[in-house]
Amino acid sequence: MTNPKIGVVGIPGKWSTEVLADAIEARTGFRAVIDLHETCLDLTSGRLEHRGQDLGELDALIVKKISAEYSPTSLDRLELLRVAEARGVRVFSRAETMLRLINRLSCTVTLRNAGIPMPETLVTEDLDSACQAVQRFGEAVFKPLFSTKARGMCVISADQSPEALRREVAAFRADNPMMYLQRRVELPGRDLGMVFAGGRYLGTYARVPQSGDTWNTTIHSGGRYEAYTPSAELIELATRAQAPFDLDFTTVDVAETSDGPVVFEVSAFGGFRGALEGAGIDAAGAYLDHVLSEL
Template sequence: MTNPRIGVVGIPGKWSTEVLADAIEQRTGFRAVIDLQRVSLDLASGRLEHDGRDIGELDALIVKKISAEYSPATLDRLELLRMAEARGVRVFSGPEKMRGLINRLDGTLTLHQAGIPMPETLITEDLDSACRAVQRYGEAVFKPLFSTKARGMGVISADQPEEMLRAEVAAFQRDNPMLYLQRRVELPGRDLGMVFVGGHYLGTYARVPQDGASWNTTIHSGGRYEAFTPDASLIDLATRAQAPFGLDFTTVDVAETPDGPIVFEVSAFGGFRGALEGAGIDAAGAYLDHVLSQL
């Protein structure tokens, strides 16, 4: 297909969205950044309108970001992309594939069923069970089912009076009825983002906390990117972790521990900045090469 019309589903003005749109425009001469919050679906006509354009007439959509933060509403936006597919638009990655990673619980269960090592995890609505797990773990990271970049997460320690521990867990549960908690893992000063395009390994970067100031390494919490070269066993682990999801582009979050490597999560979208700044990889360009090869 010569000069396909490829739109970017993302957040206008955000770095990764604009970098991908720039790459597409340079290669094809076409540019369209589509904010799903501004898309309307008219079922009578089947028209998917964004700023006067029917995106159902495009050749393809590359999904960089559906919303700034994950929420159940994010799943509703995936339905709009499903309608685009029904109109014949190629969507990368497909909405059904992304659906399994928007909700943290869904993605966790898929990884567990694939035999991928993860931190010890408890999922429950029972407050007593959650408190007992914190006492077993010593420290637990509580995670919302819908979040990105560690937003909304918190650490609760067993090293406090039981009534205070219970109060902390109850406070978290007020906004998160289904509790998801993991044993806090001591990281070796970094965790890894392992990048895949079309299921093929592209490279790895490390996230390092700012002077050890945070319990997590996310850039949102002040971390920074560095280069890292993994061994074959780490690449194999990340390859197996991303395989069940079948995404066109993703990063796998991996950490090395004294007991062996573990996977924190597979990203529904994956970022470009870490690959570029940490590993010198033009992930946006590599992703576009993959999409063009499929059209």
């Protein structure tokens, strides 16, 4: 396909969105950044419109970001893209594959069904069961089902009175009726982002916290990126972890523990900045190479 019209679904002005749009414009001469917040779907005509542009007339859409923070609304926005797909627009990654990853529980169930090692995890709406799990784990990380960059996560320790523990868990449940909690694992001062395009391994970067509290290494919380060379075993694990999702681009979050490596999650979108600053990988360029080869 000569000079395809490829739009970027993302957040205008954000670094990763603009870097990808720049790469597409340099290769094809076409530039369109689409904020799904500003789209309108007419189901009668099948027209999905963004600022007067019919997205069904594009050749492809690359989804970099659908919202600043994940929420059930994110699922609704992805459903809109299914209409564009039905009209023949290639969406990278396919809307159906991304839908399985926005909700943390859906991602976890897929990983566990594939036999991927993960931290001990409990999912429940029951307050007593959650409190008992914290006592069994000693410390647990409570995670919202819809979140990015560890937003809304907290650590709850069993080292307190049963009454105080129950109050903390109940406070989390007030905003998260379906509670998702994992045994807190000790990290070796880092966790890893392992980058894939079209199922092909590109490289790995490490996230290193700036404080002594190593459970949260995200850059949002003050961490930094570093280069890292993983073992063949880690690459094989990450490759197996991303395979069931059939994503066109992703980052697999992996941690090395004293009991062996574990996978925290597979990202629906994957980060460009960590790949560039930590591993020297031009993720936007590699992703675009994959998309153009598919088109």
